[in-house]
Amino acid sequence: MTEHEHVRVAVIGSGFGGLGAAVRLRREGVTDFVVLERADSVGGTWRDNSYPGCACDVPSHLYSFSFAPHPDWPRTFSGQEHIRAYLEHVTDVFGLRPHLRFNSEVKLMTWDAEKLRWDIETSSGFLTADLVVSATGPLSDPRIPDIAGIDTFPGKIFHSARWDHDYDLRGKRVAMIGTGASAIQIVPAIQPEVARLTLFQRTPPWVMPRVDRAITGAERWLHRRLPVTARARRGLLWGIRELQVQAFTKRPEELGLVERLAKRNIARAIKDPATRARLTPDYRIGCKRILLSNAYYPALAQPNVDLVTGGLSEIRGSTLVAADGSEAEVDAIVFGTGFHVTDMPIAERVVGADGRTLAETWKGGMRSLRGATVAGFPNWMTIIGPNTGLGNSSMILMIESQLNYLADYVRQLDVLGGRVALEARPDAVTAWSDGVQQRMKRTVWNTGGCDSWYLDANGVNTTVWPGTTTEFRKATRRVDLAEYEVLRAPAEKPAHQGRTKKKAGAGA
Secondary structure, X not given: XXXXXXXXXXXXXXXXXXXXXXXXXXXXXXXXEEEEOOOOOOOOHHHHOOOOOOEOOOOOOOOOOOOOOXXXXXXXXXXXXXXXXXXXXXXXXXXXXXXXXXXXXEEEEEEEOOOOEEEEEEOOEEEEEEEEEEOOOOOOOEXXXXXXXXXXXXXXXXXXXXXXXXXXXXXXXXXXXXXXXXXXXXXXXXXXXXXXXXXXXXOOXXXXXXXXXXXXXXXXXXXXHOHHHHHHHHHHHHHHHHHHHHHHHOOHHHHHHHHHHHHXXXXXXXXXXXXXXXXXXXXXXXXXXOEEOOOHHHHHOOOOEEEEXXXXXXXXXXXXXXXXXXXXXXXXXXXXXXXOOOOOHHHHXXXXXXXXXXXXXXXXXXXXXXXXXXXXXOOEEEOOOOOOEOOOOOHHHXXXXXXXXXXXXXXXXXXXXXXXXXXXXXXXXXXXXXXXXXXXXXOHHHHOOOOOOOEOOOOOEOOEOOOOHHHHHHHOOOOOHHHEEEEEOHHHOOOOOOOEEOOOOXXX
């Protein structure tokens, strides 16, 4: 990267969101862009999460781009290594490598109101951009809780998303902290190797059977020879999940049957009634993400596994103390404690038109227009922004909807011509966000009786989309200029003219 390089678009991150944005920009005829990546390869969360047993809980044919179908998925639910290989494949097929800037972590992005551009400082140099697409993702920065005495632990500590492959767990006493999506995959993967595994559970998850199998050679041959069959498979997977949305968003009581099936899943592997009770959640299924595993409960039933239900409260040297006072001596601690989702660190590095950071703007809660743009931050767009997460389907569907919005955003800038920027109007952001929160009131995520990572520090669900992917696709089909202020560089407008408020638009 040359110093003070200028590009039309700077994309931050090279996971599904960043690579998808790059492909869409090229399809729109935009080639003057870079993809800034802090690591040395593409993949995002599927590069960072390489822990034992790491796999996706969304079927492979749905967890891939519609514009880049992959007929050779080896399993119905693919492992991390296959998903990462797929993203490398997408990078090569669509000619994205010349646009990649590895080892270029964004340190600061500042809006220049006079020049209508973003000044970007990275770990490898400086550049400016007319438009920024932030695709860092909500599952990119691990969160390790502030545990008293953690500095006194003499053994090995690492987060599931920063797995230390040089550290051999065989024969070790290992503590697994947390019972989320990563933990239920790690536990059965390492249980046979470790001397003793102590699982610190604060809240038990609902775990359903994982209907996983190898995809046969005949199926793959058919998908290669007749691509319509792969599209039909994807469509069926999508349609089933669309039909499920009503239960999550409007009629949580309908999830009772699923809850009973989940309880049977516990009972099949856990014979001790007291242990079953400790593993049975007291909240409505779906309030937290429903997890999938055939091996989690059988692993917990093994004699070298201890279940601690008090949660970790203190560390005294090599002794871990739970909230209920129980203790465990361990050699290594693996934190499966999630990520900074509602307090993403990237927000502290984005300085908008009024000199405030995005983190300051979002101090009372993340709010955006259509999950993409924020008042006070012109020509800045986020992929997987506030309230775009899903509780039962593939995030790739939401990402592709946001790519449609990005494409039309670029077209609108072209139509307006000259040095121009679009800034989301505060009233449009408020109307959209308030509407989302109104719909959220009936959902299982708000009424199910749990405390999940979907909720921010104020108890507001700023993470999940309370509707179908079809609804979101319609809402992000095009940019409505009535929801934006059109900003022009000083030299391109009369001296007396301030911000131009554009009311006419295509409508969303």
